[in-house]
Amino acid sequence: MVDVTALGARVASSAVAPLVRRLFVRDGPGAGLVDRPVRISALVSFRGEKRNVTPKDVDKIAEELVRRALASAGPGEEPVAGAEAAAVKDALARTLARLGEITVEDYEAVGLGPERFARELGAGVPLAPYGLGEGGTLLYERLLHTASLHILNFLTQRSTYVARQQTVQTRQLSRLVQAADVLLERLPSQSAEDAGFEERYADHVAARYGTLTIYGLDAGTREWPLDTAYLxxxxxxxxxxxxxxxxxxxxxxxxxxxxxxxxxxxxxxxxxxxxxxxxxxxxxxxxxxxxxxxxxxxxxxxxxxxxxxxxxxxxxxxxxxxxxxxxxxxxxxxxxxxxxxxxxxxxxxxxxxxxxxxxxxxxxxxxxxxxxxxxxxxxxxxxxxxxxxxxxxxxxxxxxxxxxxxxxxxMGRDGVATFVRRWHRAAEVDGSVGESLLASVRSTSELNELATNPLMCGMLCALHRDRRGFLPQDRRSLYEAALTMLLERRDRERELLGSDGVRLAYATQVQLLQKLAWWLIRNSRHEMDRDEARGIVDRALPALNLDGAGGEEVYRALLLRSGLLREPAEDRVDFLHRTFQDYLGARLAVQEMDFDLLVNHADADQWEDVILLALAHARPKEAEHMLRRLTELGTPRGTLLAAAGLRYAAEVAPEVRVRVEEGLATHIPPAGFDDAREIAQATGDLMLTLLPGPEEVSHAVGATVVSAAVEVGSEAALQFLTKYRDHPAKDVQTILAAAWRRFDREQYAREILAHLPRQRAVDVYTNDDLRTLRALGGWEHIVVRGAYRVEDLTEFIVPERLTLLALEAPHPVEGLNWLSAFPRLEAVSVFAEPDEGWARQVPVGVRLRFPLHSPSYDSQG
Structure with missing residues (x-):
């Protein structure tokens, strides 16, 4: 029987190197001096409208690697079976295709080394669906390692990489010299006492603020180094x-x-x-x-x-x-x-x-x-x-x-993806789990709305892992699951009684935390004295069955083991995060039937979440009472809160629902862009069912309607916008063209951009944006935001389409002779102050305008 792990190693370098080279575009001249990173995904030759290799060619390359490895088996050696070899080929092809997805920069990849780079490639490719046995898995891993070794070797030989590395080193040295100059200028003559204390204080700052807490990780790994966690x-x-x-x-x-x-x-x-x-x-x-x-x-x-x-x-x-x-x-x-x-x-x-x-x-x-x-x-x-x-x-x-x-x-789509992947790496969870979560977030509008900041993303990651892929679909369920995780599971996993010797049941902890939260909300406070917290606990003890435990013992157990309270300073108590305070306070407000108190604070922004979460906790009759009271306020805020509350209430009588929707109809369609934004933020997808279609409104109103739907930003909003993609109003077309980065890029391009006039200005920030426009057959008016490479623009922009080009970069690339590659280009706008010699290089027939700001570049027209 052949040693399968040796098969990949027997593939000669002369055979692998040409295959690896086919995965990447041909090298261009120069050092690739750009402010943005040179990511591997931008170098592969099989993404979008590339000129060399197609996704099918990746399959062929993987097949060739497997074939050569099996052919290297000596006489009498039995390689893996044919069916398993085909599965190895499929898994390897999918893994190599990840080159077009990862955002690792070229020099970072080289720094990882072949073993870690192979793990990075394979992180998003679960092997279970391929049914590989032990031999097939070993062969896959060996071939992936061999390919990774040659990929990194290829990257180091690119002329742009070599030149760029020299430039990076030069820039690093220049920054150090500049830093030394700044330091000498900024630091005054100090006494030895001051200088010594500043060193000790710097060490204290690094220790105190150099870590973050990750939700849902076991007690031993909850501290996350800031330098790797910071997003x-x-x-x-x-x-x-x-x-x-x-x-x-x-x-x-x-x-x-x-x-x-x-x-x-x-x-x-x-x-x-x-x-x-x-x-x-x-x-x-x-x-x-x-x-x-x-x-x-x-x-x-x-x-x-x-x-x-x-x-x-x-x-x-x-x-x-x-x-x-x-x-x-x-x-x-x-x-x-x-x-x-x-x-x-x-x-x-x-x-x-x-x-x-x-x-x-x-x-x-x-x-x-x-x-x-x-x-x-x-x-x-x-x-x-x-x-x-x-x-x-x-x-x-x-x-x-x-x-x-x-x-x-x-957080945008890319930020959420980065956070989720880092979280799963820190938690030492298989990368496929994180990819599964990202797929759920992107396909479910409710989760998409929740995944907008690091706190909520962290809770989603923890709950998704903890529940083996199942996620709550609304805020109340999400917080309830988070409480169970923090109050019940954490205590069980640690198996600690605590220094006070008191074990608090889940329901007891929730009841006490609710009382603390509701006291803070009613008193418009975010922090209380320790004595005030003790007083609340003491008053609750007679109604709790705690076998004679004292108030101090109960308070200490709640503080140390709930994971929700903290003492930020001596004799001060607060909640770890305001969202938990609002959720728990709303629970007790419903238990205490303080519905009128809630409605009476509808005009206060800080009560908004409390009111909405109370509607989620309330029984149907209670929720209907609150909704009626909110509409009776006769204020836009009360009307919008009631409309937003419909999404939280589990059951609402038809007549109450109609009353709320009729009140909301007074704000639909929005009177202007500010109204559109406010209504969209308050009501989300609910608003979409009330917005008029394009045949029912004037051109001006159509623009505010489209703006409101864009503000919602959900999958349902994208489907609503398809109704307006053929609208003739210039303002509507301008808003639609500018909104594509708020949705899934490729889906939005297919559903919306493909139906718009090509002369509307479209912003691009990355090569992926350019590739997407190229896949549509090109675009006439392109605004390039941020640093760019000339070779990328000339490669990805369809030359026969481009008529207007705007370049907004901190440092425009020297020279404009490259614009001659676009025969129909009429004008280029440069948001910079280049020198006269730079400007003289404009091709004949092209107008240069700088600096220029045109309202047509703004999403609101």
Whole structure:
């Protein structure tokens, strides 16, 4: 019997190398100097409208590898059976096809080595469907390793790779030199005492903020290193976030770069959107002694992390700089040299990260704004980031103090995929499980709506793994499942009684947590004193059967073992996340029949989730009472809340449903784009059933209707938009052309773009966008957003189609002679300020315009 593991190794390099080369496009000249990464998926030659290899050719290559491996068996050696060899070929072909899907950069792949790169390729290909036995599996693994070895060798031999690596090294050296210059300029003459303390403080920041908690991992692996867990989010102007616009006027930037262009930023983000994680990342990066991270504005600075829930105490003044570390409970506070914090801020070296304006009571926010204003005026030139939930304070709340306002965008399709894959790697779960979850999220509108931020994505990952692929389809069920996981399973898995010796049943924990949550909500608080929490527990004890356990024992057990409470500072208690507080509070509100109290707070943004979740918990008659009361308020907000609540209530009488829908009809169709956005966010798919068709509205109203459906962004919304794809109004066509990145790219291109006039402007950000347009036969008006490579544009843009081209890049590629490849090109708009010599290279007959902003590039027309 042949040693199957040796078969793959016997395939000669002279046979494998030509097969591997067929998988990739021919190399182009130059170093491939682009700001965006050179991903392997962009190099393969079998994706979309490529010029060399097709998906069938990948099968042929895999078949040839298997054939050569089996042929290398010596006389008398028995290879795997023919049927299993065919299965090996199929599995290997599918794995090699993953080259067109992975986002690993070429130099990162080489750094992985053949073993880890082979695992990366195979991560998304479960072998179970192929029915491989032990021999077939070993042969597959050996051939995959052999192919991976030659793929990496091929990548290192590409001229662009070699030149790019030299350029990367040169840039790294240049950044280090620049960092040294910045550091020398920024660091003042320090005493040995100050310098020594700053080193100890930097170590404290790295230890305290350098990890995150992963939901659903076993107790021993719950801490996730920040440098591998951090997911780059996006931030933009509030107007762009509302309208979904991407343009030079409303740029989208990486959230970690928000302080690069502005010294003072007020950043809004919904619950779980990653605000606190961003604060941690900035703190750790600023305190690190690594200076080639590409963020020179953080070099030599000292971070101060100031969670508002910890530093705002009832009846107490907000801390001055010398008290910052003591206010947040930093263990090194006692070592701080007198006047050190003030000296740091006087030298303009501070990074002040004020997290959670929304987490303090409304009557303290005015005092917080005065405190911020006085500090900014007293210590100018430092960097400030202040975070909050969107609805906590009015727009431009800190504008008078010089703060620029930005909004964290929801995670996009790629961000969700990256998070899910990283989560499963950290959890050491087979990659196929993560791919199964992604398929469910993308095909189910309810889950798609939930997977918009890291918190919810983490819960989905944990629940999907825990329930072997089954996921709840609504928010109430999702939170209920999460509570079961955190309160019941966690305690069982750890098998600990706790230091207090008290075991609390699931129902007991929920009842106590509900009381704490409802107290916080009713008092407009996000944090309570420890004594207040103890008082609530003490008052609940007589009704609980706990065999004489004392209030302190019960409180400690709840704090240590529920996973939902924490003590962020000495003698202070809060919930790990606001979403759990709202869910649990809504449960008790229904138990206590506080329906009128809920409705009476309908005008308060912070009560919105509580009201909706209460409708989910309520019995039919109770839900109907709340819906009637909401409609009786006679306000747009009450009407929209009632309409949104229909999705949460399990059973509603027909007459009540009609009443709510009639109230909503007063807002349908939307009067303008702001109304369209508000209604879409409040009602989701429900609104789609009430929106009029294209034959029922004027051109202007048609634009707002389409904008509302785009804002919903679900699979049902995409199907609704197909009704408007043949609409003649220019504004409707412009919005449809600009919206394609909010949906599945290929599906949207097939269902919508293919039916639009080709002269409408379409934004492209990646080669995949360009390939999709090429598959449609090309496009006339293309707006390239971000860095680009000339060879990509000339390859993927259909030359006979292009008439108008806009280039928006930080650094446009030098020269424009390449535009001669497009014979019908009439004008090129450049969003940059190139020199005159650069501009002279425009081909004859082509108009050059820069800088230019055209309203036609905006999604709202």
């Amino acid at each position: 780059s989010l996006e931030a933009t102007r509030p107007q762009a976030a509302r309208d979904g616009r991407r343009s030079p006027e409303y740029p989208v930037l990486a959230a970690e770069q928000v302080l690069a262009g502005h010294d003072q930023v007020f950043l809004r983000g919904v619950a779980g959107s990653g605000k606190t994680t961003l604060v941690q990342w900035l703190a750790v990066t600023a305190s690190s002694r690594v200076y080639d991270h590409g963020m020179p504005h953080l070099i030599g600075r000292v971070p101060f992390v100031l969670p508002m829930r910890r530093i705002v105490r009832p009846g107490a003044e907000l801390p001055l700089p010398g008290d910052f570390l003591r206010a947040v409970g930093a263990p090194v506070a006692g070592e701080q040299p007198p006047g050190w914090a003030e000296r740091v801020l006087r030298a303009r070296r501070g990074v002040l990260l004020v997290d959670g304006i929304d987490e303090i009571a409304g009557d303290r926010r005015a005092a917080a704004r005065r405190w911020l204003r006085e500090l900014v005026r007293a210590f100018p030139g430092n960097l400030w980031l202040v975070t909050s939930r969107p609805s906590a304070v009015p727009e431009e709340w800190l504008a008078a103090e010089g703060f620029s306002e930005l909004v964290l965008a929801p």
